[in-house]
Amino acid sequence: MAPTDNPFRHLTNLADSRLGAKAVFTTDDWFGPGERLLEPHDPVFYPGRFDERGQWMDGWETRRRRTSGNDYAIIRLGYPGTLAGIDIDTSHFTGNYPPAASIEACYCLNGDPDDSTIWVSLLHSVDITADSHHFLPVADKGLYSHVRLNIYPDGGVARLRVYGMPTCDWQTLRESSERIDLFALRYGGRAITCNDEHYGSIKNLNLPGRGLNMGDGWETRRRREPGNDWALLALGHAGVVKSVEVDTAHFKGNYPDACSIQAAYVRGGTESSLVTQSMFWGELLPKQRLRADQNHCFEDEVREIGPITHIRLNIIPDGGISRLRIFGHVEQ
Secondary structure (H helix, E strand, C coil): CCCCCCCCCCCEECCCHHHCCEEEEECCCCCECHHHHHCCCCCCCCCCCEECCEECCCCEECCCCCCCCCEEEEEEEEEEEEEEEEEEECCCCCCCCCCEEEEEEECCCCCCCCCCCCCEEEEEEEECCCCCEEEEECCCCCEEEEEEEEEECCCEECEEEEEEEECCCHHHHHHCCCCEECCCHHHCCEEEEECCCCCECHHHCCCCCCCCCCCCCEECCCCCCCCCEEEEEEEEEEEEEEEEEEECCCCCCCCCCEEEEEEECCCCCCCCCHHHHHCCCEEEEEEEECCCCCEEEECCCCCCCCCEEEEEEEEECCCEECEEEEEEEECC
């Protein structure tokens, strides 16, 4: 889970292995493979846990360099997109972190970079410290499919998170009669805020595929007061909703008794003001009973309220939901 002081926490981490991100090349991974940079969970440390190459570290770690130059890792993003910020996380790397790092990026229409690829500098070399998050803004607004993490000269990085927005050919989707999941990550759908996520993050709600386990969803604490829990979510593009899927996969003794969805076409205000605005949004999906460990499909129950950009998912009174799909057509 992203730290609360992460300035990019409301954006999508395009370097998430769950989205298909992959480490396609590393100069060296003697102590830890590049794939660990992309793990979605927070880094962990096990004192005294050794393998045949030394202390096991939850991250990418190269051997001690004895020649000139520097190490680097090339990451294929889960979705090509525009980038807003980077987190170079050295959690648990205390005597083996790199003193400096930089980030480059490229766009490859097909395949991965090769010797002819032109790289663009996104972040010039910056100082890196031990056991820390390094939140670094990206000013370049280009479209990129890969990033290259350079470390100087060697060492270990626990996680690399590349925050941005996936790109999408909206014109083609407007011209298509096919329904799409307007809340899907691949189309730029994102979670904004909620009243509680004690056991699971709202950012899990629009991950690809069904939930892997009970921890791979949004779950609130047990409510001990009147009312209900809620989450505010943004669609990737304004659209007309035709059907909704609410999946309680793996939630058996802790699924919500019911849910409802409010929605609106938001034309102004700030994200913080959406909490107040959402109290008055129209009803897209009236209150529906939910069952344990099941994908619920609602179509006839969805009301025609015109194009919308945001939804408020209400769970009554509390509990856990694995995935939410909002199917419809892109606004013409």
